[in-house]
Amino acid sequence: LxxxxxxxxxxxxxxxxxxxxxxxxxxxxxxxxGHPEYDAQTLAQEYFRDVEAGLGPEVPYNYFPHNDPQNTPRASWRSHGNLLFTNWLNYYVYQITPYDLRHMNPTLD
Known part of the structure; x- marks a missing residue:
């Protein structure tokens, strides 16, 4: 789409x-x-909250080892999430932001 x-x-x-x-x-x-900003247990807490509420959530894919909620989640995304945010700021925001902010075009009234 x-x-x-x-x-x-x-x-x-x-x-x-x-x-x-x-x-x-x-x-x-x-x-x-996705949620690269999440701590290791955040998605698990949301998942189990929704299970307890009877909402029948799908098991988050590739979050629990072997996609089994009884297993402790792997937090393999933290460094990638930090790198994604840092690179975006550096390459697409800071590079076109003037050093002297008085030269910046206002975007809000």
């Missing part, structure tokens, strides 16, 4: 073809469909 109905550019996708990272053409507006 993203390719068909928007002018956003898909920058990263899963092996199944689902969009993970996409952005505006100038890359200043970026969207991430």
């Amino acid at each position: 993203i390719r068909d109905y928007t002018d956003l550019e898909i920058l990263a996708e899963t092996e199944e073809g689902d969009a993970y990272l996409f952005a505006s053409k100038d890359k200043r507006i970026a969207f991430v469909t």
Whole structure:
């Protein structure tokens, strides 16, 4: 749908073809469909909360080892999440932000 109905550019996708990272053409507006900012247990807490509430959530794919909620989650994404945010700030925000902010065009009234 993203390719068909928007002018956003898909920058990263899963092996199944689902969009993970996409952005505006100038890359200043970026969207991430996962939660690279989450702590190791955050998604587990949300999952078990929803199970207890009877909402029948799907097991988060590739979060628990062997996709089994009885296993402790692997927190393999933290460094990637930090790198994603840092690189976006450096390459797409700071590079076009003037050193002297008085030269910056106002975006809000």
